[in-house]
Amino acid sequence: MPAPPNGVIAGWLARHHHLVLDGALGTELARRGADIDDPLWSARLLIEQPALIREVHLDYYRAGADVATTATYQATFEGFARRGIGHDEAARLMRLAVALACEARDIFWREAQADPAQAQRARPLVAASVGPYGAMLADGSEYRGDYGLREEALMDFHRERLRVLAEAGADLLACETVPCLVEARALARLLAELPGAEAWISFSCRDGEHVSDGGPFADCVGALDGFAAVAAIGINCTPPQHIDSLVRIARAHTAKPIVVYPNAGEQYDAVTRTWRGTAHAGGDALAGAALHWAEAGARLIGGCCRTTPADIAALYRRWAAADGAS
Known part of the structure; x- marks a missing residue:
């Protein structure tokens, strides 16, 4: 992966106050009518509707996102094999996911160059999503972390997939929704096997002090x-x-940049594969909270499940107003 001397994220944050992430991909595809009720989730559309994935990425860039995260959260060799998809085709689909985000970025950047209103935008990034082992199981265990696997076994699971994604042309990797320390360490150790690669690692948490396990x-x-x-x-x-609370804990234990992208506040039922409750982080609510999280130390902020391009647009507008006032 190409990277400036200090890394992609460090280089960006040396030039900008913050990095605006995109919002949900899978639930946004579903909102647009796609059927993701499948163990492959959004990766199913790499086979059936790749153009729709590119469209969602493009809409996030247009909304103000500095990063698009690829449709590879549940794209694994094991998951594809269950659908009768062989190793080489699975690797091709993973590379396709990165290519779709890169294509959307290129379309947006051509538009931005011709639009004076976008003159302040920097050329955005592509992050290749790496979901946890539990995402492949498709049973909600990325919110429990009860795998019972050792670190080395998790490294074996992630190794080749990580290599394919790292070599596919993304700017960085997004190792996300990690429910436990053992899997986070496995991913961190694997990154050292990939010269030039960098990633953020973000955890799913059960409360304001504990990760999901x-x-x-x-x-x-x-x-x-x-x-x-x-x-x-x-x-x-x-x-x-x-x-x-989690941002403040992170800030007390690392000097690395803090990344935050919550879901909209609803709860996912892995049995019925539905969301329950009321969203609390949409639109202006997410934008207002983001400024507070930034004050606590977060510098990469966006949304996860059930957030939309409209939510990221509100976040982007709020950032722009805050920057203009500073």
Whole structure:
């Protein structure tokens, strides 16, 4: 992966106050009528509707996102094999996911060059999503972390997939919704096997102090702090009411940038594959909370499940107004 001397994220944050992430991909595809009721989730559309994936990426860039995260969260060799898709075709689909985000970025950038209103925008990034082992199981265990696997076994699971994605042309990797320290360490150790690669690692958390398997979030952050290729550490797909506490914990245990992209506040039922409750982090609510999280130390902020391009547009407008006032 191409990277400036100090890394993609460090280089960006040396020039800008913050990095605006995109919002949900899978639930946004579903909102537009796609059927993702499948163990492959959004990766199913790499086979059936790749143009729709590109369209969503493009809409996030247009909304103000500085990063698009690829449709590879549940794209694994094991998951594709269950659908009768062989190794080589699975690798091609993973590379396609990165290509779709890069194509959307190129379309947006051509538009931005011709639009004076976009003159302040920097050329955005592409992050290749790496979901946890539990995402492949498709049973909600990325919100429990009860795998019962050792670190080395998780490294074996992630190794080739990580290599394919790292070589596919993305700017960085997004290792996300990690529920436990053992898997985070496995991913961090694998990054050292990929020269030039960098990633953020973000955890799913059950409350304001613990990751999904019950371990202290502080211990997870501290354990990753010494890995050079881990460029940012944080939280995603966690209810927004827990984020402030988690950001403050992260800030106390690492000097690395803090990444935050909560879900909209609803709860996912893995049995019925539906969302319950009321969204609390949409639109202006997400934008207002983001400024608060930034004050606490977060510098990469966006949305996860059930957030939309409209939510990211509100976040972008709020950032722009705050920057203009500073």
